[in-house]
Amino acid sequence: MAAGFLLVWFSFFILLFSTISVAKIAPTFPSSIIRPEQLLLSTKHQLYKTKYFTQTLDHFNFNPQSYQTFQQRYLINDTYWGGAHKNAPIFVYTGNEGEIEWFAQNTGFMFETAPHFKALLVFIEHRFYGKSVPFGGEKVVAYSNTSTLGYLSSTQALADYATLIIDLKKNLTATESPVVVFGGSYGGMLAAWFRLKYPHITIGALASSSPILNFVNLTSPYSFNDIITRDFRSESENCYKVIKSSWQQIGDTAKQPGGLHMLRKSFRICKNYIDADSLKNWLYTAYAYTAMTDYPTPSSFLSPLPAYPVKQMCKAIDNPTTGNDTFAKLYGAANVYYNHSGTATCFNLADDSDPHDLSGWSWQACTEMIMPTDGNNKESIFPASEWHYEDRVAYCKFHFDIEPRPNWITTEFGGHDIHMVLKSFGSNIIFFNGLRDPWSGGGVLKNISKSIVAIVAKEGAHHVDLRFSSKEDPQWLKDVRKQEVKIIAKWISQYYYDLAHFSA
Numbered sequence: 001m002a003a004g005f006l007l008v009w010f011s012f013f014i015l016l017f018s019t020i021s022v023a024k025i026a027p028t029f030p031s032s033i034i035r036p037e038q039l040l041l042s043t044k045h046q047l048y049k050t051k052y053f054t055q056t057l058d059h060f061n062f063n064p065q066s067y068q069t070f071q072q073r074y075l076i077n078d079t080y081w082g083g084a085h086k087n088a089p090i091f092v093y094t095g096n097e098g099e100i101e102w103f104a105q106n107t108g109f110m111f112e113t114a115p116h117f118k119a120l121l122v123f124i125e126h127r128f129y130g131k132s133v134p135f136g137g138e139k140v141v142a143y144s145n146t147s148t149l150g151y152l153s154s155t156q157a158l159a160d161y162a163t164l165i166i167d168l169k170k171n172l173t174a175t176e177s178p179v180v181v182f183g184g185s186y187g188g189m190l191a192a193w194f195r196l197k198y199p200h201i202t203i204g205a206l207a208s209s210s211p212i213l214n215f216v217n218l219t220s221p222y223s224f225n226d227i228i229t230r231d232f233r234s235e236s237e238n239c240y241k242v243i244k245s246s247w248q249q250i251g252d253t254a255k256q257p258g259g260l261h262m263l264r265k266s267f268r269i270c271k272n273y274i275d276a277d278s279l280k281n282w283l284y285t286a287y288a289y290t291a292m293t294d295y296p297t298p299s300s301f302l303s304p305l306p307a308y309p310v311k312q313m314c315k316a317i318d319n320p321t322t323g324n325d326t327f328a329k330l331y332g333a334a335n336v337y338y339n340h341s342g343t344a345t346c347f348n349l350a351d352d353s354d355p356h357d358l359s360g361w362s363w364q365a366c367t368e369m370i371m372p373t374d375g376n377n378k379e380s381i382f383p384a385s386e387w388h389y390e391d392r393v394a395y396c397k398f399h400f401d402i403e404p405r406p407n408w409i410t411t412e413f414g415g416h417d418i419h420m421v422l423k424s425f426g427s428n429i430i431f432f433n434g435l436r437d438p439w440s441g442g443g444v445l446k447n448i449s450k451s452i453v454a455i456v457a458k459e460g461a462h463h464v465d466l467r468f469s470s471k472e473d474p475q476w477l478k479d480v481r482k483q484e485v486k487i488i489a490k491w492i493s494q495y496y497y498d499l500a501h502f503s504a
């Protein structure tokens, strides 16, 4: 296959490039998907106060430079808190690979359950993202080379969270308040790992759509695109076939005289750079993110979308309104993702804006987060291709001059034989997964023990449980949230019981 989609993305971040030549790196950020106008949402309601904490640069070293510090941002909401005197709980969101306000604004579950639990809400930003940037808060310096980027890792982030939580509890004289951690996607992985590594700091974790098993030699590199394929194919066989056959057609058209011009016209692409690969990447992004956020109600997480957007895309393909040729159908489908608001005048394939500051993920994907997602078997809705670890290595060498450590995460946090291992070791973790979410293939889908529970929603997408609720939510989603609340309540009451009976 000529041009593969080598996908190094995480929750919201795709990094694509052609596998032919590493030097020819396509737009690293297809953020035409993330619209700046969404940021306006944040200013409408005050949901929290912003604070900063002086954090240690390197928790795992005692050489002089490790003692440097940086300002770590966290958000706090004490409106519902029952207070330290009551040992009322503290809910902490373990921030992901982006600025923390975006995640806080999309984690309605914590705001909506806080009154019931009388919980204090805290959202901690991950180092190197948003405003929590080491080396004086200057991104250009912090991201300048491997010596500075070296401090960006999941283990450092977890140690930051531990340090900050302990200090915050001390300041609030709330040392006996139970802490529950929450997270979605990479943040969910961090929440689960935090519970395993820091059981003295948190009593339990809600890890939503956290693909802790999506690592090399643990989850098939085909599973991600298999699930996207299933999402579309189960909507309609025609929809699947039209998309599947289109890749060849796009490639062939691009090679004809005037072909690129025709493609640009068909897809109403702005008069800037276009080639067949960038168009394919642009379409891939639309399908993949739509599958990820195939929510039952309208959303505006990655991009403003209608309810059940995969269904809407297939509708655009099955009942086209602008023409009956393949490109007209695909154009209709792309409109669902890129133009739900109806305000796009043309589509900018070269858009590399990054309003949520997600770009640090490419470093993480080149060091420890080797999460294979872009294999495609014969049946895939995308062109067949194999996943090769060597492609990742080549990219990382080129981009950062660094060699990944593909097995570090499973060495540090485990993953192999997870059911057997955690059955006799861990406790109090909820793994939520929605099976429409392509990341669910790397999630924990089976119950491990009485207190390490897998909640699996056939109809669910990427951390749908954490979203703000709405009147239109289907019953299965209400039930999921109810079950999560019940389990968390059990952890907390067990904690109070133990505190009364066993603490010295």
Ligand SMILES: *[C@@H]1O[C@H](CO)[C@@H](O)[C@H](O)[C@H]1NC(C)=O
Pocket (backbone or CB within 6 Å): 046, 047, 048, 049, 076, 077, 078, 079, 111, 112
């Ligand atoms: C906490 O969140 C609620 C919304 O759930 C909001 O009404 C309130 O103003 C917030 N409190 C603070 C201190 O920001």
Ligand SMILES: *[C@@H]1O[C@H](CO)[C@@H](O)[C@H](O)[C@H]1NC(C)=O
Pocket (backbone or CB within 6 Å): 140, 141, 144, 145, 146, 147, 148
């Ligand atoms: C890396 O970047 C930092 C900050 O810009 C600089 O001080 C340092 O000399 C650089 N190191 C190397 C090895 O280039």
Ligand SMILES: *[C@@H]1O[C@H](CO)[C@@H](O)[C@H](O)[C@H]1NC(C)=O
Pocket (backbone or CB within 6 Å): 051, 052, 053, 054, 164, 167, 168, 171
């Ligand atoms: C705790 O209080 C100290 C002293 O005021 C302050 O420097 C520190 O940032 C506070 N910790 C947190 C987590 O806010």
Ligand SMILES: *[C@@H]1O[C@H](CO)[C@@H](O)[C@H](O)[C@H]1NC(C)=O
Pocket (backbone or CB within 6 Å): 216, 217, 389, 406, 407
């Ligand atoms: C995955 O497993 C295969 C077969 O055991 C092995 O050859 C390969 O090195 C492993 N990959 C990594 C990145 O460890």
Ligand SMILES: *[C@@H]1O[C@H](CO)[C@@H](O)[C@H](O)[C@H]1NC(C)=O
Pocket (backbone or CB within 6 Å): 320, 321, 322, 323, 324
């Ligand atoms: C597509 O073809 C069908 C059947 O041939 C026809 O009914 C429909 O009007 C056509 N749609 C467009 C947009 O041309």
Ligand SMILES: *[C@@H]1O[C@H](CO)[C@@H](O)[C@H](O)[C@H]1NC(C)=O
Pocket (backbone or CB within 6 Å): 268, 335, 339, 341, 342, 343, 344, 345, 346, 347
């Ligand atoms: C976006 O949608 C609106 C409303 O349907 C339409 O008028 C406009 O042409 C679309 N933009 C593009 C680039 O197709």
Ligand SMILES: *[C@@H]1O[C@H](CO)[C@@H](O)[C@H](O)[C@H]1NC(C)=O
Pocket (backbone or CB within 6 Å): 445, 446, 447, 453, 454, 455, 456
């Ligand atoms: C795990 O156990 C809970 C009950 O504790 C149950 O509701 C849930 O369906 C089980 N999950 C799976 C994937 O079987």
